């Protein structure tokens with residue numbers, strides 16, 4: 001019975017939920033480079049304080065930011081609703097968004113316009129929509145005079161779109177997360193509860209040759225041609241990743257194999273000209289790491305493959321740099337957290353809940369692997385994340401807010 005009151009409150013406040021999301025979409029927290037972080041962090045802290053939570057904005061120390069090669073400041077928000085004697089559940093959401101390009105509906109990707117039941121805008125689905133739903137769940141409990149069944153700790157963090165080191169990673173490593181369980185508000189949606197995600201390894205391969213006039217190419221070492229050869233050999237090696245033994249079955253029963261994307265970014269050097277033998281060439285590799293693999297082994301294997309592919313290229317120097325490592329993450333579905341969350345999902349969505357693991361990566365691994373917490377992923381189901389006309393359904397926002405509220409009321 002009491003659950004219905006909270007649901008009814010959320011239904012009545014649909015317009016407020018939409019407004020919160022519009023406010024957030026209109027602050028273009030684009031990363032890279034990390035624009036307007038302070039502005040949104042302050043708004044989030046004020047919104048939480050308005051709900052009676054203890055809210056603090058943490059600035060990442062400047063020297064840490066500088067060492068990470070970044071120039072704009074980084075902020076994370078922590079907010080708490082303590083409940084004495086109860087366990088604490090941490091809800092995490094990132095507030096940064098990827099850059100927007102292309103032809104958007106209405107022209108402006110940061111307008112947050114609503115059209116036929118959809119709210120459009122960069123970050124509407126990934127993942128400011130989940131933040132709006134979470135804030136509404138907290139508001140609904142507060143305004144109907146209820147206390148959550150567990151202590152609630154929320155973090156709104158920076159930089160997930162570039163790996164999350166100074167966002168969720170920083171909070172976990174600084175010991176600022178003081179919780180027993182973690183819910184990362186993305187990574188699954190609808191009637192699915194996320195138990196994990198793929199990892200990712202980014203490498204950059206640099207080939208250094210020797211420049212010469214194009215009229216006497218024999219006096220140079222062509223870095224581009226060497227790169228082409230190397231990439232060709234890598235394509236052959238890539239077949240190994242399809243071997244049956246590499247297969248991983250996700251919690252939904254679907255088979256998954258490791259993937260390799262070559263040349264997402266590639267280029268030459270500063271002295272490039274049509275009539276110059278290119279002295280420099282580079283390309284990137286994105287290797288998705290399955291939950292049944294480990295990062296050190298994957299990296300070692302890939303670097304060995306690159307060495308073999310480069311071995312016949314005597315005249316150029318090949319260097320491999322690691323740009324990003326994110327571990328895969330997978331928790332068991334029979335733990336108390338996934339089961340409790342699944343019950344809340346089932347209650348609101350009126351369908352049996354199932355478990356899944358996203359192919360992308362989220363910040364969940366920081367909480368699970370480094371924070372040692374049982375964790376799951378769940379948030380709004382948006383469309384066209386990272387693409388043109390990213391959007392989220394207004395009903396979907398409401399339903400997700402109800403799931404969070406139901407979970408908070410029921411407890412673990």
Ligand SMILES: [Zn+2]
Nearest residue numbers: 126127160186
């Ligand atoms: Zn995201």
